[in-house]
Amino acid sequence: MGFTWTLVTLVVALAIIWRFLGKYMASVYEGRAKWASFIERPFYRLIGVDPEAEQSWQRYSTALVVFSGMAILFTYLILRLQGHLPFNPQHLPDVTPALAWNTAVSFVTNTNWQSYSGETTMSYLSQMGALAVQNFVSAAVGIAVAVALIRGFSRKGSRTIGNFWVDLTRGILYILLPISFLAAIVFMAQGALQTLAGPAHIHNVLNGVSQTIPRGPVASQEAIKEFGTNGGGFFNANGADPFENPTGLTNLFSVILILSIPVALTYTFGRMVGNLRQGVAILTAMTIIFGCWLAIGAVAEHQANPAVAAAGLTHQPSGNMVGKEVRFGDTSSALYNIASTQTSTGSVDSANDSYNPMGGFATMTGMMLGEVSPGGVGSGLYTILLFAIIAVFIGGLMVGRTPEYLGKKIQASEVKLATLGALVMPITVLILTAVAVSVHAGQAGPLNKGPHGFSEILYAFTSVTNNNGSAFAGLNSNTAFYNIIETVGLILGRFAIIIPTLALAGTLGAKNVVPASLGTFRTDKPIFVGLLIGVILIVGALTFFPAVSLGPIVEQLSKGKLF
Amino acid sequence: MLLHLRRSAIITVIFFAVLGLLYPLAETAIGQLAFSHQANGSLTRYGSTLVGQKWSGPKWFHGRPDGYNPMSTGGTNLGPRSHTLETDVAKQVATLEKDGIAPTSGLVTTSGSGVDPDISPAAAYAQVDAVATARGLPTSQIRQLVTSHISGAQFGFLGSPYVNVLLLNEALSALK
Numbered sequence: 001m002g003f004t005w006t007l008v009t010l011v012v013a014l015a016i017i018w019r020f021l022g023k024y025m026a027s028v029y030e031g032r033a034k035w036a037s038f039i040e041r042p043f044y045r046l047i048g049v050d051p052e053a054e055q056s057w058q059r060y061s062t063a064l065v066v067f068s069g070m071a072i073l074f075t076y077l078i079l080r081l082q083g084h085l086p087f088n089p090q091h092l093p094d095v096t097p098a099l100a101w102n103t104a105v106s107f108v109t110n111t112n113w114q115s116y117s118g119e120t121t122m123s124y125l126s127q128m129g130a131l132a133v134q135n136f137v138s139a140a141v142g143i144a145v146a147v148a149l150i151r152g153f154s155r156k157g158s159r160t161i162g163n164f165w166v167d168l169t170r171g172i173l174y175i176l177l178p179i180s181f182l183a184a185i186v187f188m189a190q191g192a193l194q195t196l197a198g199p200a201h202i203h204n205v206l207n208g209v210s211q212t213i214p215r216g217p218v219a220s221q222e223a224i225k226e227f228g229t230n231g232g233g234f235f236n237a238n239g240a241d242p243f244e245n246p247t248g249l250t251n252l253f254s255v256i257l258i259l260s261i262p263v264a265l266t267y268t269f270g271r272m273v274g275n276l277r278q279g280v281a282i283l284t285a286m287t288i289i290f291g292c293w294l295a296i297g298a299v300a301e302h303q304a305n306p307a308v309a310a311a312g313l314t315h316q317p318s319g320n321m322v323g324k325e326v327r328f329g330d331t332s333s334a335l336y337n338i339a340s341t342q343t344s345t346g347s348v349d350s351a352n353d354s355y356n357p358m359g360g361f362a363t364m365t366g367m368m369l370g371e372v373s374p375g376g377v378g379s380g381l382y383t384i385l386l387f388a389i390i391a392v393f394i395g396g397l398m399v400g401r402t403p404e405y406l407g408k409k410i411q412a413s414e415v416k417l418a419t420l421g422a423l424v425m426p427i428t429v430l431i432l433t434a435v436a437v438s439v440h441a442g443q444a445g446p447l448n449k450g451p452h453g454f455s456e457i458l459y460a461f462t463s464v465t466n467n468n469g470s471a472f473a474g475l476n477s478n479t480a481f482y483n484i485i486e487t488v489g490l491i492l493g494r495f496a497i498i499i500p501t502l503a504l505a506g507t508l509g510a511k512n513v514v515p516a517s518l519g520t521f522r523t524d525k526p527i528f529v530g531l532l533i534g535v536i537l538i539v540g541a542l543t544f545f546p547a548v549s550l551g552p553i554v555e556q557l558s559k560g561k562l563f
Numbered sequence: 564m565l566l567h568l569r570r571s572a573i574i575t576v577i578f579f580a581v582l583g584l585l586y587p588l589a590e591t592a593i594g595q596l597a598f599s600h601q602a603n604g605s606l607t608r609y610g611s612t613l614v615g616q617k618w619s620g621p622k623w624f625h626g627r628p629d630g631y632n633p634m635s636t637g638g639t640n641l642g643p644r645s646h647t648l649e650t651d652v653a654k655q656v657a658t659l660e661k662d663g664i665a666p667t668s669g670l671v672t673t674s675g676s677g678v679d680p681d682i683s684p685a686a687a688y689a690q691v692d693a694v695a696t697a698r699g700l701p702t703s704q705i706r707q708l709v710t711s712h713i714s715g716a717q718f719g720f721l722g723s724p725y726v727n728v729l730l731l732n733e734a735l736s737a738l739k
Contacts, residue, residue, distance in 0.1 A: 005720035043577070047570050063567050070571035074579070119634055129583030136582045165570065172578075177586065184590045185597075191613055194594030194602040199634075202610040206736055207623065209616045213633050215604050220590035237636035240675030242613035243604070248722020306643050308672060311652035316668040318683060318723070322648065323638035325674050326627070326681040329723030333675075350675040351638035360643075452642035474640030555644055562646045 003298070003331040006252055010259075010335075017260045018283070021175075022267020028174045029147045029167065030272065036173050043169060054160035057506025060148060061499050063164040064141060068108050068495070071137060075104035078130040079122075088123035089198030090214075095121060102483035107131050109494035110138035110344055110376060112225070112232030112469040113486060115478040119214040119235050124196060131232055132221045136180075139228030139261075140171035142344075142378030145498050146265055147272075149382045152505030153406045154273045156513045161505045175261070176228060183223035183257060191246030192219040193234075218243055226257035229376040231346035231469045239336060239349035240325055251328050251349055255339045262286075262343055262374035265381045273406050277524035282384055285532045289373035290342050293366050297334040300358035307562060320359070323351025334359060337470070341366040344376025346469030353448070353456065353472040360472065361552035364459050367466045368548070369540040370425060376467065382501045384532075389418040389504075391528070391535045395521050404520055407513035414504060421500040425465050426543035428492045432461040432485060433547065441481035447474030450563025455551035465489035612729055615680040621662060621697035624690050624735065626728040627669055628655050629677050638675045663693045681725035684713045700738060708734055 027033045044051050055063065078085070079100040083093045095103065099115055106113040107130070116122065122131070144167035151161050188194050193215050200213045218234045222244050225231060231238070239245040245254060263283065270279020301324075304316040319330030328336070333350035340347050341363040352363050366373070372384035389405055393415050396403030403410040436442030436457050445460075446453035456475040463470055464486045471477070477486065522528065594602030605613045614633045615626045628651075641648035655671040664670070667686045687709045695702040712731045715724050 002716050002720040002723075009720075046577070047573050048566075049570070062564070063570075066564070066567040067571040067574070070568070070575050074575045117635065117637070119636065128587040129579050132587065133578055133583040137578060165574070168574075172582070177582070181586070181590070185593060188590070188594045188598045188602055191601045191605055193604055194591050194598075195604075196588075196591055197603065200604050200606060200611070202606065204609040204616060206609055206732060207616060207618050209610070209631075211610060211614065211616065211631070211633055213604055213606075213611055213614055217587040217591055219594065219602070220587040235636050237638070237676040237678075240638070241636050242676060242678065242680060246601075246613060248717040252721055305648075305668075305672070307641070307645050307648040308652050308668060311649045311671070312656050313652065313666055313668060313671055318668055318685075320643070321668045321674075322641070322643070322672045323675045325676060325679050326669055326683055326686075326725045327722050332722055348675070351640055353640035353642060354638055354648075356643045447640055448642040448645055450644065452644060455642075472640070473637065474642070555642075558644065562644050562649055563642075 006332060006335065010252065010255060013256050014259055014263050017256070018264050018267050021260060021264035023271065025175060025264060025268040026271040028170050029268070033174055040169065040173060047165065049163070049165045051163065051166045054163050056159055057161050057502045060161055060164045061502045064145070064498065065495065067164070067168070068141065071108045071134060072104045075107060075130045075134055076100050079103060079126055082123040082126045085123065085125050087125035087128065087196065090123070092121065092123050095126070098480045098483040099478060102487055105487045105490045106464070106469065107134035107230070107232060108138055109467050109490045110142055110228070110230055110379070111464060111467040111490055112230045112346055113464050113471070113490070114232055114236070114238070114469070115483055117236035118233060124216050127221060127234060128217055132224060135221070135224040135228045135230040135232070136172050136176050139176055139224070139230065139377045140168050142376055143171045143261065143265070144168055144378065145501055146378035146381040149385055149501055149505045150269050150272045152508035153408060155509045156511065158509040161502065161509055176224065180223040180227050183227060183253070184219040186253060187219040187222050187250055190250045191242070192222055192250070193243045194219040223257070225347060226254045226345065227260065229258055229262065229343045229345040231340060233347060239347045240351070245349055248327060248332065251332055251336055254347070255336055258339050258343050258345050259374060261377040262380040265378065266374070269381060275524060278406060281524050281529050282388070284529045286372065286374040286384065288533055289369065289536065293342060293362050293373070294335065294338045297338040297359050297362035298331045300356045300362065301330045301334040303356055305356060310562060320354070320356050323354030325350065337363050338366060341468060341470055342371065342373050344371050344379055344467045346463060348470050351473060352470055353474045357552045357556035360455060361548065361556070363470065364455070364462060364552065365540070365544070365548060367462045367468050368544045369536055370422065371466050371468065372536060379467065383421070383497065386418040386421040386501065387536050387539070388523070388532055389414055390422060391532045392521060392523060394535060395531055399521070401519060404514055405523060407516065408508050408511050409514055413507055417500040417504045417507070421497045422539060424496040425493055428465045428489050429461045430543070430547060432465070432489050433458050436461065436485065441479065445475045445477060445479070445482060447476065448563070451551050451555040451558070452563065455555070458547055458551050460486070461489055465493035467493050609733055610729060612727055613680055614678045615728060618728065618732060621693055623732050624687060624694060624728055625670070626682055627672065627674055627679050629673050629679055631678055633678050636677050638677060639673050665689045680729060681727055684709070684724055684726055687726040687731065694735070704738065708738065
């Protein structure tokens, strides 16, 4: 009963956010919001940017790639030098090269894969100045790409798609920073840590227990970690740690923060292309997929854990509690992990690795669909728009007419770019997984035996290539092999999708608008929503069904068998 | 390209100063002024109410079979068809039954954080008889104590009801 009300609250909150944040984001990226111009203008002067001057898609991409490269370098340096830098009360040593490289790439690509254990690896400076900064920046970059693609649709005969530096700055200044600032206060009020003091040492005279309790500036990082769909936890346990996610309220609040921008961007999209119904159609497709996956996850986790049942406890009225926190319970835990894997967040409030087979299936396949329901900040929208182009192309093939989307003719070059963007992820995931299961260094990773061990490897590459960052965390991935091979997935999954997307924005923006006629396939109608969902599911199923069969599906079907 | 590089370098440094220092330090100031108990770790005389502890012996309420090392958080990550998980749980079931406690799923499984400070109300009630016997106190008194320590779901619907083991045992130690 409580879970029903949780869902009702979530839907109502997101509906309000969709309307107001969506509208606000449109005004931010169309340049109409000006309340922070007293900071913005001097900033542009300092970096020598004319905010009115726009860039072609090539210049926009170059700026984005150069900036991301600089961010990787800077993050890497802070991690490598943290032992010599301030805000390090635990006197932690420098992070090792392979781990620093993996972490730097992963935070710059909005992934936040954690090969490390925060409480014993990262100094406060690394957490605040390296990791949390990239939480903001990578999120702003993602939104910028989505907005550039929207401009491609909304403009005609345009040679430019916006200014990267302006989009980056406005995303942080007008959206991410103010809302994170307020959200962090909610986390603190509920019990999240926010201190620069080092660990606390306690001794309990009642039971003779002594503990060293790690602390740090947690709440400020937690807010942007969820709002920017980043997901990298301050502590190893991530959102399961009571210092990060102390109560049922912060648990739902995290889910709302995670879904806010991806959902609201569909409103921004509709508004900027001048037809809100187009945004509603995209949101409907996202919502239907999300709803189905949430149902699979929540129902699966409400079932008994088979290994616990085999140990003699068949009656498990509170569901599968292995790896879950009592204060959240089974279904709310599933909601959090589904929200975080249907976006590019990857934070967890319960151990994915200990989910029931179909629960693990839901979190893993949610990512395999390309994270479009509703996906990461920006990346969710631009990826689903790639699928939308493929959908209208297939629709066009069926009726034998040149496809159009939002008044733009979809021709060979657009379809090629969209297909490239949609196929990079599955190809990378499958090849990297194949490599890892074939070599000794890869086979040494899994903790669990049988199909679950394979799932751990498959999950890892699915997660890094989708820039998600959640894990079947039994995999020991803090090895040179995994730290380095994962970055291949991280980089391809980010930039090999962003660059075709920006190219698409360029070619679409240069086109003129074809007036809609009676023969135009309407993309704001239920039939398009159905076709879009169909394309997403079919592409996902065709590429991943064989691999998933060897993992969660065989695990689900091997009833009564333990490994 | 050079222009992009120089610009990127300047922006990176400014973002580091604003987002990496100014923002978290401002939040820290707010936390220390307005929420100093929470922001410093919810510490009490006996430890943090947000970090579980291991309680041994029949005189105390026990938490979940976690490692309770806050410097190494996380779950066991054992899969749903893991033999090791089955063995661990079976051991825990046997221990509880030996102590006269009917096992609940929370009491035989480890959590996601490894430091879960709470147990479910059912898991607390299951331990009432054992604790009452060990302390020589009336069962009704202990049961009453548990009931008064149940935190319901927040606002009646968020999360699950729970009992904080540290606060419960602290109150227990004060009983005569």
